[in-house]
Amino acid sequence: MSSPQVTSAATTAGSSGDDVPPRRRGRTSRPDASHARSYGPGFIAKLVLMAVVDALGVYVVWSAWTQDSYGILAVSLALLVAANWVYFTRRALALKYILPGLGFLLVFQIFVVAYTGYVAFTNYGTGHNGTKDQAVEALLVQNERRVEGSPSLPLTVVEDGGTLGFAVVGEDGAVTAGTAEQPLSAQDDATVQDGRATEVPGYAVVDREQILERQDEVTDLRVPVSDDPEDGSIRTTDARTGYVYTSVLEYDAASDTITDTSTGVTYTPNDDGQFEAADGSTLAVGWRVPVGFDNFVTAFSDGRYAQPFLKILVWTFVFAIGSVVTTFLLGLFLAIVFNDTRLRGRRVYRTLMILPYAVPGFLAALLWSGLLNTRFGYVNQVLLGGAEIPWLTDPFLAKLSVLAVNLWLGFPYMFLICTGALQSLPSDVMEAARIDGAGRWRTWRSITLPLLLVATAPLLISSFAFNFNNFTLIYMLTGGGPRFADASVPLGHTDILISMVYSISGVDGSATKDFGLASALSIVIFVIVGGISALAFRSTRKFEEIN
């Protein structure tokens, strides 16, 4: 195999000099083909394409401007400028090839990473789900009480010079009307039809169409029953019927406080995104606020997790490495076995072997948990003649089962990769080895395997990272179980780090959800996996150099 390093050294000079003028001069000295190449179909295609890209880009930029989406504006402008620069400069040769993919990567992947990073520094989660305005609104509306025993009042939405009001028909048939500022007053001259006021002197009746256009105003409107706030106010939710409500909580925008009118306690906003009283009690609905490094501190301070953590960490590595090794070895073995052109029917064998890869992953997990059921599963009942082996409920066997199921799920991938990679092996080297009298095993061990490893090492590393975070499999197959008998947290012998994160942060439903904590922990995990992978890459580079 020709070493990439050597050739790269040889080509470096050539590539960097590729596009500098001397070369063009060289071309012009051979007029036969050069002009066709520079201004031929390829160049025109590039112009047309860039025109399309620019047109779309300008449209996006303009549209973002009109929509006040300045984030999108900035990003699209940057991408547009970058694209034009890259494709019209003579430099940035590599970027010409990388930019399209990089653009998608930046927009769609980096955003998720950045967003997770942002959430890690907030308290987003149950109780801190939205903005402060939303929280205030929710608190107020949740703490309105319909006056006990008060009647349903047929209601008409009316208008007094642009100010909305309500006209209601009381139980005695009398019509009263008012606005937010104007408490209900008797309207003796009002017309009532079918129990509802249809005409109220001094007010214009608002028709349904307009009501629907001003829905927020109507639902926010409170018309006081009298001058005494204790009597409550009329509100409606469907613009057909009104009810008398009294508010327990009142928000004062000027001082930014909420007061409980029944107890007189005043709540002020605290740093955690909640309204807090002097005695430390808080109102249920809070909002999202930045909390600095709190989530990272919390992540490492819950003592209940200290004990199972080490076990889980070890198992995570065993699982991730074990999965890669077993799937790779099986996939490689099968790829080699079926790489013999003399073998009839190998296309069919190959096709059927990728079956596990062609069915939805969650189906596989459900299927296997049924097959491995202790008393009734197919494996025990039929294959093992009625044995009662606790495949999924014994700590050791459960780990084995998880690895086995992952082998079933994962070997077709490795098989595909290896089948493809085997094609790139230089057959002259193999031939030479054979002529030298090397046995099949020796050829395989000292030539095939190392060459394959060079080609597939990055994939193995990334497969390791994938399995390190393979929450779906664990969650669907064992749910982390069997549980640790001695731990006080809902974690088990097959839980891996990422499923522990889901559990700690309640994202799996086992506690109140804390996305801030979940994000912080997933960043920690990313640092671990990324760090290990980066180190592994370094060593594969050395490996590559040796070859």
Place this chain on the structure above:
Amino acid sequence: MAIPTPATTAAAAGSSAPSSRTLTDHRRMRPRRWFTELGWRHVVGVVAVVYAAFPLVYVLSASLSENGTLTGSNTLFADVSGANYAELGTTMFWTWMANTLVIAVATSVGTVLMGAAAAYAFSRFRFAGRRIGLTALLIVQMFPQMLAFVAIFLLLLGLGNVVPVLGLNSKIALIAVYLGGALGVNTFLMYGFFNTVPRELDEAAKIDGATHSQVYWTIILRLVAPILAVVALLSFIATFGEFIIARIVLTSESNWTLAVGLYGWVSSLREANWGLFTAGAVISALPVLALFLYLQKYIVGGLTAGSVKG
């Protein structure tokens, strides 16, 4: 290349030349040699296929049962009927199939084009940050996507306001999201493969006056066809089975992909419709198998027939 039957091999055994290694000669192998060279491979093949397929027999059995559970019974094929397959026609299954094919094909074509281009750049050009860039591409994909369901929603909400076709419930938006992952492990796979194509070929072409893009399109891509096929297949399968992002992006039923739709039939175990689901799963595996069957000739036939090995 017929497999020799014992009779013919036995008859031909006496005249077989032990030193011969050519393809045409193997029909005259001795039975024992036939077994050590090829026969055992059939044994491995059968075992591997059984291993790969036996759990799926359950799926097939459930799909043919009119009213059954997935794993409740070990009596397979107790009743056989095509009712579930017929019933698929009354659902939006075929619409989902069409959506999925469009999305998966677009994604895999896009992934191959963008990934191969990037791999070419990484393999052939030397530029600042090349090594780090390569490593970074791979490591970015390792980020735990646990908040993707919120982030992608917000992103498409914002994009949709500006460019409606990139908003929620657009298949183009979903393809774009998938293409965000085009540079990643697949780039690496191709990069490794590109490195095995001798540089002398590029050099020779360049001396003949070819531009870098001509070298890429007319020489390199042809030589790396096997890996392009593998990447296309991997990307196709991954897209075919992905439902976590798809269900966030595609909100209306008529836009769903197969994975989203099928998952919906069994997402609540109590209400699970296993018959319909398994029938759908069996059918949806077919395009993947067909594609693989078709691509195999590129995967295994590419290089050996090429000019590299001259």
Place this chain on the structure above:
Amino acid sequence: MRRSILLAAALTTTLALGACSSGGSGDETTDEPSGESSSTASGGSLTIWVDETRQDAVTDAAQSFEDETGTAVDVVLKNFDEIRADFLAQVPTGEGPDITVGAHDWLGELTTNGVVAPLELGDTAAGFEDVSLAAFTQDGQVYGLPYAIENIALIRNTALADEAPATWDDAIAAGEAAGTKFPILVQSDGDKGDPYTHYPFQTSFGAPVFEQNEDGSYTSELAMGGPEGQAYAEWLGEQGAAGNLSQDTTYDIAVEAFKNGESPFIVGGPWMIESFEGLDLSIDPVPAAGDQPAQPFVGVQGFYLSAESDDAIVANDFLVNYMSTEDAQVALYEAGGRPPALTAAADTAAADDPIVAGFREVGADAVPMPSIPEMASVWSFWGVTEAAIVNGADPVSSWDKMIEDIQSAMDA
């Protein structure tokens, strides 16, 4: 590269266009999951999330609402298990649905996050079964329009057992007399257990999950510890040892076995009935294992109103005046098979179907499943401990540890 871009663009554009056109009508225009009232015509517009079992019924009601009021209603199909998380994530952006279908035990989380608005049912409230309204009530306010009540009961194959067993022991005796493979089927789920299905037995020992206030609402004070809980734990251990309970009897296995006549009894809900076609069934109360009545959990299904709905009036109108009618509730019943929450509709359904009547009768003595957020901590320890005890773990110490762990998780 020039051509590479060209080809890439050409291909992606072609495919993208294909993606647009193949999806049928109204791809991008009509299905935006938002209730942008500003852009729509006079009638406003509604977006409603439903899952598959209610899709048709809601679509019908939406159609008649649309015809009468001119409001465009967009019924969006979602997977039931994703609705809660998506609702929580999307409502604060202002782009979520106006109305979503949901279960009553989400209530605590939804109100704590301020994503649901209270409903004023007014006089229609009187028409609903008390338990269904109680389930959707928090601090005196109703947050959902109930439409279905579901609970488990003892389903009996009358060909194998001719009378309803009063106690667990009776049931076992009758089951053994029937000579079937299983005396009684109580589903579990491997080592995750199934506390929902086992709950009636637990209550029969007088060990409810939380203390209840006088009005029936739950406090966050655990009530399943102490001698009552321990007695239940010991019972679990005994039945596990005797083979009457097993963590291996999953839902699939239990349903399949009952369908094949391998047991006269199964503890289960109305959702199973479809699988038992052809069997002659009777719905009986769950037999008590302790000395108190066995009370199953009641789950109530209903519709929640988004706190950020731009069309709150239309949405309220739709829920209070259209979905609470007998026609709508009966239609939902016919589509999903869940007994209606509206008394009149439930009467209609029960009159037609003794099975519905049977479940309804058992449900009358049932208790709502707690909807307080603390319940999350309970679920994550509960079933696992039960399964472990059935599988042979020491009952009392395991149970006590569970209570401690739940308490510390709630305090954390």
